[in-house]
Amino acid sequence: MHKILAIITLKLKETLKSPLTLIFLFVMPIVFSFIFGSTASDSKKPTVAFILEPSQGKLDQEIFQILEKNTKFLWVKATERDAKDLVSEEKVVASVKVANQLKSHLKENKEIFDVTVYKKTEEYAVLSPYLKETATIIYQINQGVKKQKSVSLSNALNKLNESGTISLIEKNQDDQASQQPNLIPLGFTIMFMMFAISSSVSSIHLEYKDYTWQRLLSSPIHKIYVLLGYLVAYFLLGWIQLGVLLTVLSVFFHVY
Structure with a gap:
């Protein structure tokens, strides 16, 4: 188990230390959400x-x-x-x-x-x-x-x-009129998460191309542990990305 944890820790540190990766995972979807989400909030009623x-x-x-x-x-x-x-x-x-x-x-x-x-x-x-x-x-x-x-x-x-006794406006538990959430920022979150998944797959392919993957598999660690370490690391990275972006969306765009 500690071998898997070592691989997970190594991959997370390696990924989150890169400024370009942080911009791609967090900054870009937030910026896109603000630009297009703010524009859509002023759109006309259907x-x-x-x-x-x-x-x-x-x-x-x-x-x-x-x-x-x-x-x-x-x-x-x-x-x-x-x-x-x-x-x-x-x-x-x-x-x-x-x-x-x-x-x-x-x-x-x-x-x-x-x-x-x-x-x-x-x-x-x-x-x-x-x-x-x-x-x-x-x-x-x-x-x-x-x-x-x-x-x-x-x-x-x-x-x-x-x-004036008819009231067909939706209300929440706090007796306040509910608003339709802006789904465009959520769309950008999902889009950039898909980019991150694609990037994760390509990183494994690059390691295979550079023979890093082969050296890992030839080490005393069982290949299943290596695979699990990589998969869990990228899975946790996806949850970190989703958690940060949804926190921003819930504060600024009321998307839950």
Whole structure:
């Protein structure tokens, strides 16, 4: 065991003593994360087109106001033709339309939103559960309206919108609104970790080319110990790199 530890210690010291290696492992990913991560933090909100024809009634207007309460997206009204063009040109995440036979859909527990997407992006993965959550609220209100025949669904939604009692903003355990993490710095961390893995493999190849590897294997140490020493050393180096970079990301970019 002490032979493996000796190889691990030797490789870690040799690697971490090099200024160029430290720059490659830690400085470069942090600098790239700050440059591109700060730029991305000012990016525009993803846009969603809500199909609202002039002939459509008050009910669709009220549903649109409920959807607008999610401030993570920019909600725009559009005709069906315009919405189709926006989706095909990938200018919007998706187009959302209230089902034509809404009362029938509510009665039969069918989907009340017709959603059109060009491709299922990361933004759509956030949008989809929000639409389902909104549909659930409308279903619940509709059930209450059924019991009180004097109130229509559109009036009930209007009163709910005016009261401001709907809160569809995600909150954490501290009752504070949660924010979508910036994933670009995390992407750079993974990218530079892959570079480090490639560099580790190439370093073994260079030792083989320079006959250092052959001399190690011809020594009294068993070849399995040599292999384990190298593998564990590079494994620990990867964890050190990941630990340092994630600490920086958690402090400056709130990525956990």
